[in-house]
Amino acid sequence: MTETTTATSIQSPGWERVPPRRGRWRWWKILRRNRPAALALVFLLVLIGSALWAPQIAPYDPNAQEYAFLAPPSWAHPLGTDDLSRDLFSRIVYGSRISLFVGITTVLISMVVGVVLGLVAGYYGGWIDNLIMRYIDLQWAFPNFIIAVYLVAVFGTGLSNVIIAVTLAFLDDFARIVRGMVLSLREQEFVLAARAMGASDIRILFRHILPNTLAPVIVQATVSVSYAILAEAGLSFLGLGVKPTTPTWGLILSDARSFFSRGWWLAVFPGLAITLTVLSINFLGDALRDMLDVREHTEERH
C-alpha cells in the first residue's frame, strides 16, 4: 500500500480562489469575485465622498439647534435629533471627517516613520538596531490602544495629542515587519550585487530593499487604518479626544449614554457608522492580503 500524505492547507473560503496573476483587468476581476470586498470598497468611496462634501450632503449645520428635542428618526431628521436638538445624520456625516482624517493621517505618518526605523534597524544592526528594537519591543508588550491611552496620559487630551498618540502607538507594527524582512533581504544576491557596484547605503535601502517590503506594509497599513479609527473613537468616547462640541462618532456615543431609554437612535447610528467603516476596511484588507499574497507577515493587533 502506498503511503499518502494529506494536504493540510485549509483557510477561509475566500482564500481558496487563486487570484489571476496578470492582465489589465486583474483588480476588477478580483473585486468581482470577492463580493464583500467590492461592497466594502463602494461603502468606503461613499464615505470618503460624504466626508469631502459634508457641507453639501448634511441637511443641517451639525451644531445648529432645530426645534426638535430628542426627536426619533423621521423624514425631516432621517436619524433623529439629540438632546440639544441637533440633527444626528448631519453630525454623523461631519463626524466621518474626523474619523477618516485621524485614521488615515496617523497611519500614513506612522507607516513612514516605522518603515524608516525598521529599515535602519535591520540594515545597520549593532547598537542602533538594539536601541530602536528595545523601544519597539517595549511597545509590542501592550496593545496599540493601551499605548495610545498611555501617551494621552503623558501629552494630555485634545485632537492634536490624540493624533500624536495614535501615530506613535502604531509605529511598532511597521518597524517590526520591515526589520524582519530587511534582515533576510540584505543578504540576498541583488543587494550584494548593488553593493559591489558601489551603490550607497541610501540607494540600496530605498531603491533595492524598500520596494521588496512594500506588499506587507500596504496590507498592514490598511488594517491599521481600521484600528486607528477604532482607537480615535475609543479615546473620544472616554473624553480624551476632541473638544466636546466637535461632532465625532465616539463623542456622540459618549453623549448617548445619558439617553438610553429615550433616544436609542443616538446610541445605535454612530456605532453603526464606526462598525461599518471598520468592517469595510477589514474586508478590503483581507482581499488585499490575498491579492498581494502576504498571509504570514502581518498581525492582527489593535
Place this chain on the structure above:
Amino acid sequence: MTRYIIRRTLAALVVVWAVGTLVFFALRAVPGDPISAMLADVDPSMAEQLRQKFGLDKPVYVQYGLWMLRTLQGDLGNSIYGSNVAVSRIIAEALPRTLSLAALSLVISLSIALVAGIVSAIRRNSLLDHSMTFLAFLGLSMPDFWLGILLIIVFAVKLGWLPAIGYKPLSDGLWPWFSHLILPAVAAGTPFSAIIARMTRSAMLEVLNSEYIKVARAKGLHERTVILVHGLKNALIPVVTVMGIAFALLMSGTVIVENVFAIKGLGRVLIQGILNRDYPVVQGAILVVSMVFVFSNLLVDILYTVIDPRIRYET
C-alpha cells in the same frame, strides 16, 4: 523550566520599570503641572505651598529617586485631586474588580469561541459556518464600548433583566456579582472570542484531516470522542499561540468597558486620573495596568508548555 520562568519574570519586571520610568520623565517634560492645572494660576503662593507638599519643587532626578524608592516599598503616593487618598488604596480597591471582570470575560468568551469554532469546522461551508465567519468579522470590527451600550439598551433598559451599571463583589452573593458583570464581560471579550473561534476552526479542520483521526474513526470510536478527545486536544496547540494577542485585546477591552458600565476598576481609575490630571494616580495605574499585561502574557507562554509538552524553553 524554573530558570526560564525566573528569567522571564525578571524581563517582565524590567518592562514594567521601563514603562514607569518613561512615563515619569515624559510627564515632567510636558509643560504644565497638575497644581497649575488645578488652581489655574489664581494663587501663586498657595500653588508653591502645594508643590512643596507633593515634592514637585525638587529637581527631577531627586523626584525620580524618591519615586523609585517609594514605589519599591509599595507606596504610590497620594491622589492630588480631591480627597488626597493613597493611590495604593485606590488601586487595591480597583484591582479585584478588574480581575473579576477579566476572569469572567475569559471563561465566557473562551467557551463560546471553542464551541463556535468546533461547530464551524464540523459543518464546514454550511450556512452556520458562513454566519459564524461573518459574526467573527463583526466582532473584530465593532467597538467594544458600542457593544456594551447596545447590551445595556437591550438587556437593562428594554428587557429589564440585568442591572445597567455598577459592581457587586462576590461576597454579596453569586447572582449580584454575576448579573453586574455578565454584560461588560461579553462586551470586553467579543474580539477575543472572534480571534479564538477563527483559530479553532482552522486548527480543527487541519486536525480532522489527519491520519490519526482516520484511525480513531476506523477503530469505531464514537464521533464525539473523536472530535473532543482526539481532535480538540491537538487543535488547541495553535489556538494557544494566538491566546496572548487575544487576551491582551480582552484586557484592553476591560479598560474601556469599565468606563461604560461605571465599574471602578483599574481602567476607570486610569481614565479618571488622566481626565483630572492627577499624576500620582495616572502613574500608579499605568504601573499596575502594565504589570497585569506583562504577567498575563507570561502566564500564556507558560500555559503553552503545559498544553504542548513537546515545547521546551531552553534556559
